[in-house]
Each structure stands twice: as structure tokens, then as C-alpha cells.
Amino acid sequence: MGKDYYAILGVGKDASNEELKKAYRKLALKWHPDRNKDNTEAADKKFKDISEAYEALSDKDKRHIYDQYGEEGLKGGAPPGGGGFPGGGFPGGGGTTFSFSSGGPGSGGFGGFNPSNPEDIFAQLFGGGLSGMGGRGQGAQFMDVDNGMGGMGGMGGMGGFGHGGGHGNNISARRPQEVTRPLACTLEELYNGCTKKLKVTRRTRSAAGNITPSEKVLQVNVKPGWKAGTKIRFNKEGDNMGHGAQDIVFVVEEKPHSVFKRDGDDLKVDVTLTLDEALCGFKKPLQLLSGKSIFVSNSNSVVQPGQTSRMLNYGMPISKHPGKHGALIITYNVKFPTTLSLSQKEKIREALAE
Incomplete structure (x- = not known):
């Protein structure tokens, strides 16, 4: 009996991608090993199962195969009553043949689905790690240089910078999601214009797997008349965990004014x-x-x-x-x-x- 991915995420079989993403984010935060220091072994297994379930169900092709043949069929085992899969295909599906592309982590080649590193999935959905939790969960952080940390918070994890999630693509193979962060401005700043300096601490993973933090100050020149929702993009200034650097996008938010x-x-x-x-x-x-x-x-x-x-x-x-x-x-x-x-x-x- 294979794993029940729907039960692992606590969703129904008709769950939408948004519902899958919401369930994953809730459970991944709850069971991340960095948040369960007293029960690391059990939490690590739960965390891996949650990531595997989300990765499989958020990809429409993998989900279709899983719904027909279960975990064994998805990972390359024979479906009930059937034989092998020449060429990596799955016969008996109404004339449709499904196959996985070869190469790349998580693609599984022609041998079926091989789950990605759960930390990679976590980083892509949260834009970093568990900010302030220590250990492997240290995600990129932002600081308002002129005003200290006031209101800026961490890039990833709990209430941080995360954005994105599965939309039917292979999570580990696609380009990293952009990272969005609110840029709070007073009405006076939006009227007169101003310059905001933001210190970014980003993470870079080397070919050997080592993660190195680095700091950089980004400058946003707020133009007079900008409105809430205005986006300012800094290409490839976010975390680079091995799949390409993330873009950082600041979105203007207008602070309430007293008058x-x-x-x-x-x-x-x-x-x-x-x-x-x-x-x-x-x-x-x-x-x-x-x-x-x-x-x-x-x-x-x-x-x-x-x-x-x-x-x-x-x-x-x-x-x-x-x-x-x-x-x-x-x-x-x-x-x-x-x-x-x-x-x-x-x-x-x-x-x-x-």
C-alpha cells in the first residue's frame, strides 16, 4: 500500500493548486525539523512526506499518474494487473502516454518520480528558510538601512518574504519564483518622492553544496505620485540555491495618513x-x-x-x-x-x- 498523498496534506482529491499550496505551507512550517529540535527524526520524516506529496500533486501530469496508479506507479513500479513501462510510458490510460523527462533532480528520468530535496521545495515556496530559527533554515533577510529593522522582517519562513508555489510545473526544474516584499511608504513620501535603502542578506549555494550568506544594499528611488501596487524589480538579487538566482520585487504599500x-x-x-x-x-x-x-x-x-x-x-x-x-x-x-x-x-x- 503506497502513501496517500492527499491524506498527508489533509486535502480532498479535488483540491486546487491553491488549496495544495496552502496545506503545504501550513504543514511544512509545523513539521520543519528546525522547529522540532526535540523530535527531529519524526519531524524530518513528516517534512519529507509533506514535500513529496506536494511536489507530486502540484504537477498535473504526476498527479494524473498518481490518481491512476498510486505511489508505486508514479515512482516506476508496475500498476495493478499490468507489466512494465517500456520507454517510461504508462499504457492503459485511454490512449494517453505519460512520461517523465530525463535529467534534473526530481524528474526521475524514465524510471519514474524521484522526490526533490524537501529544503529546495521549502525555499522556493517561502523564498528562503525559517527566519530566525537557526541552523539550515536561515533565509535571506532585509533591513531598512535608514530605519533599522522596523517593519522589514525576514525574507522567508514565518511571516516573511515567501511567494510562489506549484502551478502544475516541475518545482525543482523550473526557474526560481520571484520574491515579493511590501515597501511601506507614507503619503508624504509618495507625494514628494524619496530614496529608500534596503540591506539584503542573500544565500548562495555552491556546487559543493555549501551555503554562503552575503549582504548588499539596494536603493529604491520612490518617484512622486507612485501608487500602491507599483512594483520595483531587482533582477537576480535574491537567494541562489542552485537553480538560478531569484528576482526581488518590492511592491509599494501606502501607509494610512492621519489627515x-x-x-x-x-x-x-x-x-x-x-x-x-x-x-x-x-x-x-x-x-x-x-x-x-x-x-x-x-x-x-x-x-x-x-x-x-x-x-x-x-x-x-x-x-x-x-x-x-x-x-x-x-x-x-x-x-x-x-x-x-x-x-x-x-x-x-x-x-x-x-
Whole structure:
């Protein structure tokens, strides 16, 4: 009786690639030997089984063969009631012949499926190792040079830099997945532009299998007007564990602002008025993201609660059109008094009756 890959991952036989990836990531983190120092032998076996199951099921051809013939058939043994497999094929599958390409770890040649090194699979799905866990799980890490480690964290492992996973390809033979990492920027930084320096600690595996860490500072020049989701790619600056160096991709994330809210190229801001300001007029200072201050005023009309006004060219810079800006959209909130004296009510009635 061969291994039940679906049971190992705790998924159903109709599980999607995303469900397989999610199950693998959860179980691989739980059973990684570096996290089970008191039970290394058992954890190592579980970790290998989890990696083997994921590698087989995340490849559509291997999964098809496994579903028909089980582990023995996948690894080159004869299917029930059948003979050998000339040329590495699997007859009896509705006229379809499946074969594995020769060469490369995990391809198995014509002899069937030979599982890859589980650490290679782990590194490709998590972009590195178990950050901060010690031992073989030391993955690449990132540091904001100007601000220390604040918010940057590790590249791999627990809450780190990982991205990618199986999409029906041979995991060990395909080019390494790119590594993505959020690049948090304040609204002021996205308005004015800035330079961010990030120290990268990457791992390189030699032909002899030795892993060597090295450091490099990457510089990101944030342009005025960049939006959340903007990607900055550094080719081949990530880990190189023997299958080619990973690309590092930073993705801009916008930090919440205490005053302004961005809407595309426009900026939105709330201005609170007292009732007398809404009725009689006002002039209020407003500091912009550039550091300059302007005055927001009205003296010609009554301002209604929720009323808005637009100030053109006071919004965010438009990165594709240097020198141009979006609009500043002001929403007025009117603060009503909670109580009025009898005298105040009479005076208001008199004023409004005129």
C-alpha cells in the first residue's frame, strides 16, 4: 500500500493548486525539523512526506499518474494487473502516454518520480528558510538601512518574504519564483518622492553544496505620485540555491495618513466647522503634504453638512505627467451644539425670521 498523498496534506482529491499550496505551507512550517529540535527524526520524516506529496500533486501530469496508479506507479513500479513501462510510458490510460523527462533532480528520468530535496521545495515556496530559527533554515533577510529593522522582517519562513508555489510545473526544474516584499511608504513620501535603502542578506549555494550568506544594499528611488501596487524589480538579487538566482520585487504599500486619504490622483480631507462658521463664514489653515500651508475659506454662502469643494492641482502628483497634480477634495463636517439656552433659541429664531 503506497502513501496517500492527499491524506498527508489533509486535502480532498479535488483540491486546487491553491488549496495544495496552502496545506503545504501550513504543514511544512509545523513539521520543519528546525522547529522540532526535540523530535527531529519524526519531524524530518513528516517534512519529507509533506514535500513529496506536494511536489507530486502540484504537477498535473504526476498527479494524473498518481490518481491512476498510486505511489508505486508514479515512482516506476508496475500498476495493478499490468507489466512494465517500456520507454517510461504508462499504457492503459485511454490512449494517453505519460512520461517523465530525463535529467534534473526530481524528474526521475524514465524510471519514474524521484522526490526533490524537501529544503529546495521549502525555499522556493517561502523564498528562503525559517527566519530566525537557526541552523539550515536561515533565509535571506532585509533591513531598512535608514530605519533599522522596523517593519522589514525576514525574507522567508514565518511571516516573511515567501511567494510562489506549484502551478502544475516541475518545482525543482523550473526557474526560481520571484520574491515579493511590501515597501511601506507614507503619503508624504509618495507625494514628494524619496530614496529608500534596503540591506539584503542573500544565500548562495555552491556546487559543493555549501551555503554562503552575503549582504548588499539596494536603493529604491520612490518617484512622486507612485501608487500602491507599483512594483520595483531587482533582477537576480535574491537567494541562489542552485537553480538560478531569484528576482526581488518590492511592491509599494501606502501607509494610512492621519489627515488625508488618497483616491487615485486626488486627495480627500475632512474639515470640521462649527455651526456659526458654517452659517457666517470661516478661514482655516490647512497644511499640505508638501509642507506648505494654504487657507480654506468661505464667506459668501452657507455650508451644508457633507458639502464638498474641489481645489484643482492640489492633489497628488501625476507620475506619468510631471508637473501636473490631481484635485484636493474637501468635505465639510458641521458640528452642531448639543444644547441651547432659551435665550439662544430666541435669538436664532429672530435672526432666521428676518
